[in-house]
Amino acid sequence: MKQYSSQKIVKKIIEFADLKYKQVLEIGCGDGRITALMAEKPERFVAIDPDEQKIEKARSNVVGVDFQIGSGENMTFPDNCFDLVIFTLSLHHQDSKKAIDEARRVLKKDGKILVIEPIVEGEIERLFALLYDENKEKIEAQKSINECGLHLIDSEIFSAKWVFEDKEDLIQSTFQYYDMPFDSKIALKISNLLGEKIKSHPIVLFDSMIIQSLNEPA
Numbered sequence: 001m002k003q004y005s006s007q008k009i010v011k012k013i014i015e016f017a018d019l020k021y022k023q024v025l026e027i028g029c030g031d032g033r034i035t036a037l038m039a040e041k042p043e044r045f046v047a048i049d050p051d052e053q054k055i056e057k058a059r060s061n062v063v064g065v066d067f068q069i070g071s072g073e074n075m076t077f078p079d080n081c082f083d084l085v086i087f088t089l090s091l092h093h094q095d096s097k098k099a100i101d102e103a104r105r106v107l108k109k110d111g112k113i114l115v116i117e118p119i120v121e122g123e124i125e126r127l128f129a130l131l132y133d134e135n136k137e138k139i140e141a142q143k144s145i146n147e148c149g150l151h152l153i154d155s156e157i158f159s160a161k162w163v164f165e166d167k168e169d170l171i172q173s174t175f176q177y178y179d180m181p182f183d184s185k186i187a188l189k190i191s192n193l194l195g196e197k198i199k200s201h202p203i204v205l206f207d208s209m210i211i212q213s214l215n216e217p218a
Helices: 005-016 052-061 096-106 123-129 135-147 167-177 184-199
Strands: 023-027 044-049 066-069 082-088 107-118 151-164 203-215
Touching (some): 005 151, 023 096, 044 052, 052 066, 082 096, 096 135, 123 167, 123 184, 123 203, 151 167
Parallel strands (some): 023 044, 023 082
Antiparallel strands (some): 107 203
16 A cells, blocks of 8 residues: 555645744644654744654654644643644544634734545545544544634645555555454445455545645734
8 A cells, every 4th residue: 555645645735834933833743654754944943743653753754843732722832832642643633612612822923723634525534434433533634724713825625645555455555544453344344445446456435634724923
């Protein structure tokens, strides 16, 4: 399996915000796979995630970034200290209203918040929902964005390819992604979802996401 979401996400982040010489905070960095592609650009780059093991992996693989264990819902940073706050596919993994409020608190008055979130209708999203359904949380996160009172500067839906060699690679990679044991009933649901596409060599699916840039209203 090969996925190109990380590269596409970073490309969109750079299109939506200037990272050079900025004080940047990434919320929900995971193991740093996206962080690594941006690491050299900001003047100061802090990345947080609540998963201690993922933070340790990020620290061992990425230089130039201050990785910290932490949640977007309750951060220890002072007020007005970051030029840019980025949620990389992470807003729906926490109390989205609290996380946005905290992001506003630590953001400088002329700063910007970027939120990248998966779209439930995407092919990869519908596939993964068969194993771990986060649709309710994703919808709630978008509701929190819409109701937070921030000004929506710009918004764009984009997609990235995931390429699987064949059906076996797709089924195996899907369960590995969530570190779950093989389940024949779920595997059958995957085949039914993809229909004739499951017979392709390779199988190309699209990961659909939305990026939104926000700031304080004038």
